[in-house]
Amino acid sequence: MSAPAQPPVAWTGRVTPNAVDAVFAGVALLFVGLPSLAFAVSMGYPATGAAVGGLASLVMPVAIGWRRSHPVHSSVVVYAAALAHLLAGAPLIFADSLIFVALYSVTVYGPMWARRTALGSALLGCLVLSGYYAATSGQAPMPSLVVAGAAMAFLSALVMITWAIAMVRKARVDQVESLADRAARLEVERDQQAKIATAAERARIAREMHDIVAHSLSVVIAQADGGRYAASADPVAATRALTTISETGRAALADMRRILGVLRSDDPRDGDLIPQPDDSDLDTLAEHVRNTGLQVSVVRVGEARALPPGAGLTVYRIAQEALTNILKHAGPGAHATLLVQWTPIGLVLQIDDDGRGAAATTDGAGHGLLGMRERTAMLGGTLATGPRPGGGYRVRAEIPLPGGRGPRLAPNPATAPLTPVAPRPPAPEPGPWPAPTSPPASAPHPGPGGTAPTPRIGPPARSDPNPLKGSTA
Known part of the structure; x- marks a missing residue:
C-alpha cells in the first residue's frame, strides 16, 4: 500500500534566509561591487x-551575505572597509551605499547595543566625510562650511530614514516572534493539559475498575470458600452460595461491559447507562455484604442533606472498598460498623471492625487505600486509616460540604484518639462455616460528642443460621 501523498510545500518554505542573503550578496557584488571597483580605479x-577602495568594493558586498545570520560581524566588516578606504585617500565609492544595508540589518536583527552603536557610527561617518570634503575642497572657509553642512544634513537624513524603517521592521519581527513563541507555548500547554487529562481519566477508570472487580471477587471468593466447606453438610447452602457467586459475577460483568462500552464509543448514548450508586445505596451494600457472612451495622447520625455531584459515589466507593478489605483481612467472626454522620460542615464516613485486619499492612498492591485517598482528596476531604485501640481497623473519611458552617463536631483523627467500638459477643461456630449473629441493638456506636445518639440501624441480620443465600443486590 503506497504512502499517502503529502501536500505540496510552497517554494518560500524551502528557501532559507541564508540562501536569500547569499543571492543578494551575489547581486550586490555584480551590480555594486564591480562598478565600484572600476570607479575607484x-x-x-x-x-x-x-587599491584599498577596489578591495573594499569587493569585501563589502560579500559581507552582506551574513547580514541576518551574523548581523554584528557583517556590519563591522562593512563599516571597517568604508573607514579604511576613506583613510587611504579614496573618500567615496559606489560600495558605500551598502553602509545603509548594514545599518538596516544590524538594527533589525542585532542586539540593542549593536543597533545603537551602528547608528552612532553612521552619524559619525557622515560628520567625518563632510569634514573631509570641507578640508579638501579648496574653497573659502564659509562656502566650504555651507557645503559640509548641507552634505552632513543630507547624509544624516538618509541614515535616520534608514534607521526609522529598520525600527518599524524590527517591531514587526518582534511581534511575529512573540506570536510564534506564544503559539509554541500554547501548544506545549495544550499537550500538557491533554496528558494531565489523560492521566486523570486513566486514574478514574482504574479506580472504578478496581472497586468493581475487587469487591465482586472478594464476595465470590468468600462464597466459594463457604460453599466448599458447607457442601457436604448442607447442600442447600452450597447451592445458595453458587447462586450468589453467579449473580455477583453477572453484575460485575455487566459493570465491566458498561465501562468498556463507554471507552470504545465516542457517543455516550451507545452504552447502557444506569445511575451510579450513591450514599442512599449503603443499606443495599451492607445487605449484600451480610449475605457473604460478615455482620454489618449501618448507623446514621444527623440530618441528611443533598451531596454535591460525585460525592455520593465517593461515599459509596469508600464504604465498598473498606468492607471489601474487611472481608479479605478481618478473618472469621468479624463484625463491622458503618457510621454515616452528618455535621454542620460536612459528612463523616467511618467504617470500624473488630477483626484481625490491623495485622495486614497492605491490601495487596495498595490500590484500594490509594483510590480512597484520591477520591476523598478530589472533594477536599481527608482520609485516616489505621488500627483501632483494642483491636480491629478503622477507615474514617471527612468530606466537607458547600455552605457548611458551625463548629466541627467530628474529632480530627490526627489530634484525637480513636474511639473503640463496644465489644460484641463472639459468634457461635457450629462448624467450619461460622454462622453470623445479629449485632446488639442496645449498644449503638457512640457519637463524636461523647454521647450515644439515636441511631437508625440498617436492615437486621436474618435469622437463618446459614449465612449463604442468594444476593438481591
Whole structure:
C-alpha cells in the first residue's frame, strides 16, 4: 500500500534566509561591487586609495551575505572597509551605499547595543566625510562650511530614514516572534493539559475498575470458600452460595461491559447507562455484604442533606472498598460498623471492625487505600486509616460540604484518639462455616460528642443460621 501523498510545500518554505542573503550578496557584488571597483580605479585616487577602495568594493558586498545570520560581524566588516578606504585617500565609492544595508540589518536583527552603536557610527561617518570634503575642497572657509553642512544634513537624513524603517521592521519581527513563541507555548500547554487529562481519566477508570472487580471477587471468593466447606453438610447452602457467586459475577460483568462500552464509543448514548450508586445505596451494600457472612451495622447520625455531584459515589466507593478489605483481612467472626454522620460542615464516613485486619499492612498492591485517598482528596476531604485501640481497623473519611458552617463536631483523627467500638459477643461456630449473629441493638456506636445518639440501624441480620443465600443486590 503506497504512502499517502503529502501536500505540496510552497517554494518560500524551502528557501532559507541564508540562501536569500547569499543571492543578494551575489547581486550586490555584480551590480555594486564591480562598478565600484572600476570607479575607484578611474577616479584618479592615489594608488593606495585606489587599491584599498577596489578591495573594499569587493569585501563589502560579500559581507552582506551574513547580514541576518551574523548581523554584528557583517556590519563591522562593512563599516571597517568604508573607514579604511576613506583613510587611504579614496573618500567615496559606489560600495558605500551598502553602509545603509548594514545599518538596516544590524538594527533589525542585532542586539540593542549593536543597533545603537551602528547608528552612532553612521552619524559619525557622515560628520567625518563632510569634514573631509570641507578640508579638501579648496574653497573659502564659509562656502566650504555651507557645503559640509548641507552634505552632513543630507547624509544624516538618509541614515535616520534608514534607521526609522529598520525600527518599524524590527517591531514587526518582534511581534511575529512573540506570536510564534506564544503559539509554541500554547501548544506545549495544550499537550500538557491533554496528558494531565489523560492521566486523570486513566486514574478514574482504574479506580472504578478496581472497586468493581475487587469487591465482586472478594464476595465470590468468600462464597466459594463457604460453599466448599458447607457442601457436604448442607447442600442447600452450597447451592445458595453458587447462586450468589453467579449473580455477583453477572453484575460485575455487566459493570465491566458498561465501562468498556463507554471507552470504545465516542457517543455516550451507545452504552447502557444506569445511575451510579450513591450514599442512599449503603443499606443495599451492607445487605449484600451480610449475605457473604460478615455482620454489618449501618448507623446514621444527623440530618441528611443533598451531596454535591460525585460525592455520593465517593461515599459509596469508600464504604465498598473498606468492607471489601474487611472481608479479605478481618478473618472469621468479624463484625463491622458503618457510621454515616452528618455535621454542620460536612459528612463523616467511618467504617470500624473488630477483626484481625490491623495485622495486614497492605491490601495487596495498595490500590484500594490509594483510590480512597484520591477520591476523598478530589472533594477536599481527608482520609485516616489505621488500627483501632483494642483491636480491629478503622477507615474514617471527612468530606466537607458547600455552605457548611458551625463548629466541627467530628474529632480530627490526627489530634484525637480513636474511639473503640463496644465489644460484641463472639459468634457461635457450629462448624467450619461460622454462622453470623445479629449485632446488639442496645449498644449503638457512640457519637463524636461523647454521647450515644439515636441511631437508625440498617436492615437486621436474618435469622437463618446459614449465612449463604442468594444476593438481591
